[in-house]
Structures are given as C-alpha cells and as structure tokens.
Amino acid sequence: MRIFAISDLHVDHQLNQQWVQQLSETEYSNDVLIIAGDISDNWTHLQATFIALQNKFAKVFFVPGNHELWIRRGNYTHSVEKFEQILLLCKQLGIITHPLKVENHKNGAGLWIVPLFSWYTLPEEGSHSLFKTKPGHDRTMEVWNDFHCTKWPDLGGLTKSEYFLGLNARYLEKTYDAPVISFSHFLPRQDLIFSTEKERGGMVFKDPHPYFNFSRVAGCQGIEHQLRKLNSIIHVYGHQHRNRDRMVEGVRYISCCLGYPRERRSHSLLPIYTSQELPMMIFDTEEPLP
Numbered sequence: 001m002r003i004f005a006i007s008d009l010h011v012d013h014q015l016n017q018q019w020v021q022q023l024s025e026t027e028y029s030n031d032v033l034i035i036a037g038d039i040s041d042n043w044t045h046l047q048a049t050f051i052a053l054q055n056k057f058a059k060v061f062f063v064p065g066n067h068e069l070w071i072r073r074g075n076y077t078h079s080v081e082k083f084e085q086i087l088l089l090c091k092q093l094g095i096i097t098h099p100l101k102v103e104n105h106k107n108g109a110g111l112w113i114v115p116l117f118s119w120y121t122l123p124e125e126g127s128h129s130l131f132k133t134k135p136g137h138d139r140t141m142e143v144w145n146d147f148h149c150t151k152w153p154d155l156g157g158l159t160k161s162e163y164f165l166g167l168n169a170r171y172l173e174k175t176y177d178a179p180v181i182s183f184s185h186f187l188p189r190q191d192l193i194f195s196t197e198k199e200r201g202g203m204v205f206k207d208p209h210p211y212f213n214f215s216r217v218a219g220c221q222g223i224e225h226q227l228r229k230l231n232s233i234i235h236v237y238g239h240q241h242r243n244r245d246r247m248v249e250g251v252r253y254i255s256c257c258l259g260y261p262r263e264r265r266s267h268s269l270l271p272i273y274t275s276q277e278l279p280m281m282i283f284d285t286e287e288p289l290p
C-alpha cells in the first residue's frame, strides 16, 4: 500500500479536469490519496472529482481549502455552512476527513493519516500569522479573492484560523499507535513560503504579484504546533502553488500541487512535477520508515 498526495487540483481548468480523468483506473486500487484542498468552489466539479478519485484509489482523504469555501455560487448563508455541507458530502461519498489508521494487510504495517482543518492568520490577527514584510506597495486584501468570495458568521470572538484549528483539538489528545502523516491546506511555517537556491535550481523568477504580499494569507503557526503535537513524520500542505519537499527539524514537509495550467507552463511551481509524476508517492508501507 502506497500513500500518494496532491493539492490544488483546481478542476475548473479543463486541462486539470482531464488530468483527473486520465489517472489509471487500476494502478492505485490498493493505495491511499491525500488531497490537501482547493479542488474547486463549484459543487458539481467538487462532487465529480471526489467520485472519480474514489473509484481509482482504495481510500481518499481531504481537507477543504480556501476555494471550496467561496460562496459566489449557490445559496449559502456563509462559508462555515458550506464547509459543513462539504464534510457531509464527503461522509456520504466515503471521502475521509478525520484521522484514520490505514493498514497494509500483507505485512501488518500501519499508519495514521490525520487531516488538520485550517485557515490563515492575517498579520493584524496576531502573532501566529506567517506575515513577512516585502518591499514595495502592498494593496493588502483588495486583490485577494477570498476577501470578496467568502462570508463569515459570528465565530464567537475567534479568528477563522482559531475556529478551524479548534475543530482539530479532539484529534490532538488521541494516542496514535503508529507513525502519523498529517496534512492541511494552509502553510504551517513561514520559512516554507520562500524557496531555497537549490529549489530554484539557478532559475530567476519575477514576482508574479508585485502588489500583493502572499505571506499575509499563507497560513498559521498553529498548524505547526498541532502537527508537532501529533509527532507527524510527514506533513503535506498546499495553497501557495509552490512545490516543496523539505526536512525541517525532523519533519518532512511536502507540497505537491497540480496548480494552474499557466503555472505549469511558466515553471513557477518550483520544482515542476510533470503530470506523470503526480500524484506524488510520499510513503510506501512496504519500505522501512525514514
């Protein structure tokens, strides 16, 4: 049994939808797929993608990303209502959104997969933000679609990131009797936002959004606290559309996203995985632990 990961499928783009459809119907039938959010804000596309992937993999795990919580389409009072409806849809379809131990029946090896719900902490919301200043004019949230496409109820004085991380609290006290792989949509650490020279491979990239500072909406340090509490050996995340595979203080952080077709063409995903290399195999229960 192998564990595969992917994020940011954005199947509103036809090429991405085709990528989902062309995945083998037989190759992954004993394997697990982790989807770290951002399939689509469109309910029909979301449902069709779940069904397609559920038919190809033995088990599919998912956490919603920011795009899923956009309510520009459909009759939702607010984004939390849509979040809850998505969890219900997952339950109906057998898509897993809670911790579950997966076992290799051949050798008895087990592994816990733990989904962590999350949102980002804005710089003005506190010290858990991943915000880092960057030179030049910052148009703040006016250019960020979440600002226009999500709507929030009264969260009882909590920030959005506190609210979603709070939903994971019950998973943090559990005893995990096998290695843990966790995943979230948003970034757990500020250092992951920035590529290393090695990751850039000598290439020079122009800032695609000179008037927006992505670190404002990147993630939240609370995710890092939670994955450390779980003793995760691997943490998968998405959202930034920048691929990473980095060991930091004993945890392997992996971001492997499909991203937008234009990003694949411009190689901005860094490093670019070809569509044949995705989803990325992140663990094989027949191999020894790293």
Ligand SMILES: [Fe+2]
Residues within 6 Å of the ligand: 008, 010, 038, 239, 240, 241
């Ligand atoms: Fe995305």
Ligand SMILES: [Fe+2]
Residues within 6 Å of the ligand: 038, 065, 066, 067, 185, 238, 239, 240
């Ligand atoms: Fe995202």
